Structure formats: structure tokens, C-alpha cells
Amino acid sequence: AQSVTQLGSHVSVSEGALVLLRCNYSSSVPPYLFWYVQYPNQGLQLLLKYTSAATLVKGINGFEAEFKKSETSFHLTKPSAHMSDAAEYFCAVSWYGGSQGNLIFGKGTKLSVKP
């Protein structure tokens, strides 16, 4: 079965430090990959998505992610964390033509940013 694994349910970094949120997927077919951010009491907001173009994808708020087929990974990074980055982050995959383009989500990683 297709699945998405986010390593670490909670990641804590200091303000200004590198942010690295991990995401691995299981599939023999390259999927479409997404990162969403959810602030408290708000809906999910799309940060970035990979749809088989450039493997390094730049998103909003300074985030980027790199698709590595050999590692089946799509880790999210940001060079310097800001207090406003504290939120929950979800990795999601979609297999076009498979499950009707539906998104399969990871369990989420809560990012805390310390001053």
C-alpha cells in the first residue's frame, strides 16, 4: 500500500537555525509530492509541490524541498527558522491516474521555534 512517513512528530529548533523536516514515501511509481503547513485553528496551506519538473522545489516563506528518487524522499528545509514558522507541517503524495489524484498524508511534524 502507498504510504507516507514523516520522521519525527515534533521538531524543535532555535530561531535562525536550519529547519529540516523529513518525508519518505513508498512507491515504485514517482508520485506528485506536496508539503502543507497548518497554523493553529487554520486550514492547510500549500507550501510547495513537486510534479516531475525540477527536483529542487522552492516554495513560499523561504522553504524548499528536494525530490530524491533514489532515497524516495522529499525533505523540507529552510536555512534560517523564524518564530512565525512554528506550525504543523504535513507531507502528502498523490499518484496521478491512480487514486484519482487523492492526497495521502503523513502524520505531520510539529515544528517549534525557540527564541
Next chain:
Amino acid sequence: GAVVSQHPSRVICKSGTSVKIECRSLDFQATTMFWYRQFPKQSLMLMATSNEGSKATYEQGVEKDKFLINHASLTLSTLTVTSAHPEDSSFYICSASAGTATSTDTQYFGPGTRLTVL
């Protein structure tokens, strides 16, 4: 960006009653709407996909007679939890897309509805 609203944001009901949750796309026409359920510390699980004017497609294990979905217009979809029980308590999230269910158009998510069944 596109905005999706949900109403109510929070609802508490008694066991055995029915609850309706609305999902609206405010500034675009949503050809497809998705309903998800999120348990505490769990990922979002797709419940069903609905297209305007047609019957919803339910994921395996989701009871269609319990979770009634109506996508009456291009801007509104409703989820009705019928005869709710405590185990139905969860966070229900909808998303809307201007594309079809087989496309990779961005899904825009609503803020979610917290349902508590006593």
C-alpha cells in the same frame, strides 16, 4: 490565494443526533471537493470525493449511509454525520479543487470542524 470556509468550526451534539457541516469555496468554482477526517496525532484520512451534481465516491471503509455528502453547487458541499456516536468525534476537514478528481490541481483546505459527540 483561494479561500475555503467551513461552518461550523466547532460543534457538540448528543449521541443519536445528526450534524451537518458545510464547506464553501469563496472565490472560485470547486469542481471537486474532498472530505477528510483527522484523529488526534494522526494524519488526514480521505473519506470521500465529491463532484458537483453527482454522487460522492467513498473510500473503502467509510459508510456512505452514515456520512452523507451533497455537492449541490460549484461552491458548496455538505457532510452530514447521521446518528452520530462518540466514536464519530473527530476533526473534519474539507478541501476544494478547481480541477477534476484525477487532476493534480491544488487542493485548498478549509479550517476544519471539530465534532464532539457526547
